[in-house]
Amino acid sequence: MITTKQLIRSxxxxxKTAPLNTALYISGVALAVTTVMVLSIIYHVKLSPIYPExxxxxxxxxQQVRATKKDGSGMSQYYMSHTLVKNWLSDLKSADxxxxxxxxxxxxxxxxxxxxxxxxxxxxxxxxxxxxVYDYEFIAGVPFSPDDIAxxxxxxxxxQNKADELFGNAEASIGREIEVNFKSTKVIGVVKPGSAxxxxxxxxxxxxxxxIPGYDKDGDVGPYIAVxxxxxxxxxxxxxxxxxxxxxxxxxxxxxxxxxxxxxxTHYEQTFGSAYVDEDGNAKDAxxxxxxxxxxxxxxxxxxxxLSGLIIGGINRRSGEIAIRKSFGASRSGLLWQLMxxxxxxxxxxxxxxxxxSYVAVYFSRQWIFTISDSWVNAYDSVPELSPEMLLSxxxxxxxxxxxxxxxxxxSLIPSWWTLRHPIVQSLNEKR
Amino acid sequence: MNTIIxxxxxxxxxxTKEIETLALENVNLSINEGEFVSVMGPSGCGKxxxxxxIGLLDRPTSGTVKIDGVEASAMSDRSLARxxxxxxxxxxxxxxxxxxxxxxxxxxxxxxxRNTPAKRRRELAxxxxxxxxxxxxxxxxxSQLSGGQCQRVAIARAIVGNPKIILADEPTGNLxxxxxxxxxxxxxxxxxxxxxxxxMVTHNENQAKLTNRIIRFFDGRQVQ
Ligand SMILES: Nc1ncnc2c1ncn2[C@@H]1O[C@H](COP(=O)(O)OP(=O)(O)OP(=O)(O)O)[C@@H](O)[C@H]1O
Ligand SMILES: [Mg+2]
Numbered sequence: 001m002i003t004t005k006q007l008i009r010s011x012x013x014x015x016k017t018a019p020l021n022t023a024l025y026i027s028g029v030a031l032a033v034t035t036v037m038v039l040s041i042i043y044h045v046k047l048s049p050i051y052p053e054x055x056x057x058x059x060x061x062x063q064q065v066r067a068t069k070k071d072g073s074g075m076s077q078y079y080m081s082h083t084l085v086k087n088w089l090s091d092l093k094s095a096d097x098x099x100x101x102x103x104x105x106x107x108x109x110x111x112x113x114x115x116x117x118x119x120x121x122x123x124x125x126x127x128x129x130x131x132x133v134y135d136y137e138f139i140a141g142v143p144f145s146p147d148d149i150a151x152x153x154x155x156x157x158x159x160q161n162k163a164d165e166l167f168g169n170a171e172a173s174i175g176r177e178i179e180v181n182f183k184s185t186k187v188i189g190v191v192k193p194g195s196a197x198x199x200x201x202x203x204x205x206x207x208x209x210x211x212i213p214g215y216d217k218d219g220d221v222g223p224y225i226a227v228x229x230x231x232x233x234x235x236x237x238x239x240x241x242x243x244x245x246x247x248x249x250x251x252x253x254x255x256x257x258x259x260x261x262x263x264x265x266t267h268y269e270q271t272f273g274s275a276y277v278d279e280d281g282n283a284k285d286a287x288x289x290x291x292x293x294x295x296x297x298x299x300x301x302x303x304x305x306x307l308s309g310l311i312i313g314g315i316n317r318r319s320g321e322i323a324i325r326k327s328f329g330a331s332r333s334g335l336l337w338q339l340m341x342x343x344x345x346x347x348x349x350x351x352x353x354x355x356x357x358s359y360v361a362v363y364f365s366r367q368w369i370f371t372i373s374d375s376w377v378n379a380y381d382s383v384p385e386l387s388p389e390m391l392l393s394x395x396x397x398x399x400x401x402x403x404x405x406x407x408x409x410x411x412s413l414i415p416s417w418w419t420l421r422h423p424i425v426q427s428l429n430e431k432r
Numbered sequence: 433m434n435t436i437i438x439x440x441x442x443x444x445x446x447x448t449k450e451i452e453t454l455a456l457e458n459v460n461l462s463i464n465e466g467e468f469v470s471v472m473g474p475s476g477c478g479k480x481x482x483x484x485x486i487g488l489l490d491r492p493t494s495g496t497v498k499i500d501g502v503e504a505s506a507m508s509d510r511s512l513a514r515x516x517x518x519x520x521x522x523x524x525x526x527x528x529x530x531x532x533x534x535x536x537x538x539x540x541x542x543x544x545x546r547n548t549p550a551k552r553r554r555e556l557a558x559x560x561x562x563x564x565x566x567x568x569x570x571x572x573x574x575s576q577l578s579g580g581q582c583q584r585v586a587i588a589r590a591i592v593g594n595p596k597i598i599l600a601d602e603p604t605g606n607l608x609x610x611x612x613x614x615x616x617x618x619x620x621x622x623x624x625x626x627x628x629x630x631x632m633v634t635h636n637e638n639q640a641k642l643t644n645r646i647i648r649f650f651d652g653r654q655v656q
Contacts, residue, residue, distance in 0.1 A: 003544070003550065006537070006544075010532070013532040017532065320528070321530050321532070323528075324528050324529075324530055324541070325530075325541065325545075326489075326513065326516075327487070327489060327516060327522050327528075328516065328517065328522070328541045328542040328545065328589070328593075329513050329514065329516050329517020329518075329542055329545035329546065329593075330513060330544075330545050331509055331510045331513035331514070331545075332509050332510075332513075333509075333510065334513070334545065423490065424489045424490070425484050425489050425490045428489075428524070428528060
């Protein structure tokens with residue numbers, strides 16, 4: 001078997017002897033890998049544990065609620081009302097925490113008393129469990145307490161960027177008075193910022209939802225969504241069963257029937273949305289990821305077909321060398337391995353270039369690329385920040401490797417095998 | 433004397449669109465271990481074809497080839513490869529060195545395919561390069577060598593793995609007479625000192641006369 005050093009040297013020789021072909025091949029691979037990696041980064045960011053959504057595998061979502069009058073006189077559809085939150089989500093045995101978030105997270109205005117400047121902040125009105133479901137890291141201060149929410153206290157947790165903007169640093173913010181939507185509010189905590197890409201958890205300011213005037217003025221539906229942290233050992237089905245039992249009990253005493261489309265959804269179902277669940281919220285078969293894999297495969301196979309032309313050229317140039325090696329004892333399978341590994345070195349170079357290209361592409365398109373498949377686009381105007389864990393993840397590196405491997409096999413296996421079947425004597429004579 | 437190469441009823445037919453060429457016709461030949469045999473005949477009479485068949489680089493259309501007691505037709509690609517690696521060493525008229533490898537890497541090739549450790553490979557390659565007088569040229573590339581030097585590298589490569597049989601197809605055909613004489617000297621020393629069996633194709637009567645036996649071909653048939 002040929003040595004690693006020789007394989008690498010041989011690959012480099014190829015670059016030297018046919019620089020244009022190799023450059024074309026490497027760029028072709030790079031472009032193919034870029035498309036796959038942009039897709040992979042998007043779904044990695046949406047699906048993998050990314051700060052502060054570190055518990056995505058245990059998270060579940062309840063948003064849409066349809067209320068139908070029992071006498072058939074009307075129907076409405078939105079999120080949960082405050083009453084429904086209380087009736088449905090109290091004492092859940094299969095959840096460790098239930099974040100309740102009001103949908104009124106439009107930018108709120110923030111002012112510092114005595115100053116004229118008006119700041120905007122993406123604001124989440126929520127409950128203390130929010131900081132259990134999402135792993136926000138407190139740089140200073142504390143989250144708001146059940147007591148704060150019960151008393152409807154005007155307290156706020158800021159993210160570090162906002163705290164820096166307002167007060168220069170995190171520590172200096174704690175205990176300061178600000179006016180949120182012109183209401184005096186005290187800053188009690190500062191968290192390390194999440195990214196606007198993860199819209200569910202993102203906020204620049206977090207306040208108890210009880211600070212919203214009329215937060216419990218109810219209809220059949222309301223403005224609240226819930227994010228659950230499923231208890232270890234419990235399943236999404238346990239949670240579903242528990243909630244529908246609560247709904248059944250709660251509905252039995254009122255003149256409305258509520259329907260929740262087979263929610264809560266897992267993070268996976270929530271992310272893939274309509275691609276994954278049908279109108280009634282039943283998961284379409286779990287083929288979704290399979291479809292994405294097939295799309296990725298096609299994204300790789302089409303360029304691979306084109307690239308194999310370059311490979312054939314390269315191998316034909318080397319048919320003399322191949323014949324010589326055969327004469328001195330190389331077997332077809334051994335040479336096949338050599339050709340594949342050598343080509344893999346080039347493919348890997350292209351794939352790594354492609355990964356960097358995809359970083360560049362994602363960076364410059366980050367404002368829209370992460371919402372491209374979302375049914376609604378969030379109105380946040382803050383530029384989504386990309387964190388190292390979004391880009392430098394072992395999952396992504398593994399995908400790059402697999403993509404390179406697929407490209408390599410698809411573009412060079414058949415040409416290599418075909419060339420290796422060429423009779424030795426003929427190749428030797430042609431070299432002459 | 434042990435027979436090391438034995439051909440029985442060998443025919444080799446080349447078919448192209450226009451014509452069929454019977455390159456070898458009913459060749460029966462046996463060569464003993466330790467013999468130095470010359471193959472002669474006019475151009476196109478089938479000498480190279482014969483050597484390629486003996487060297488298991490090509491299969492005959494019919495007939496049996498036995499090398500060192502093993503019948504070749506039954507062998508798989510992998511065992512043919514192993515057999516070529518262990519038993520045979522080739523020297524070609526055009527040297528057929530790999531241009532992208534330097535001298536010592538070229539010489540090491542047969543050892544690569546029998547998993548000799550790197551250090552041992554280097555030792556063995558150095559030894560044979562010393563023998564052909566090229567120890568000072570190991571880092572040169574084929575394009576930086578003269579024809580005679582290239583052929584000496586090719587001989588070093590052919591013998592580095594200690595094969596029993598050396599097959600040389602016009603090894604001096606591209607060399608001037610002085611360099612040709614050097615090559616012949618090396619081949620004779622391999623035959624007499626190392627007892628290797630050598631089959632050499634040549635057009636040179638003087639070279640042939642110095643070998644143990646001359647086999648003459650005409651139009652694909654052995655005439656002597
Ligand atoms: N691949 C091939 N296809 C068709 N015919 C071939 C092929 N290889 C050789 N031949 C024919 O077979 C005959 C023998 O060829 P071979 O190369 O063995 O001759 P040779 O004796 O080595 O000649 P030279 O002394 O010129 O090297 C020739 O007539 C040649 O044209
Ligand atoms: Mg010939």
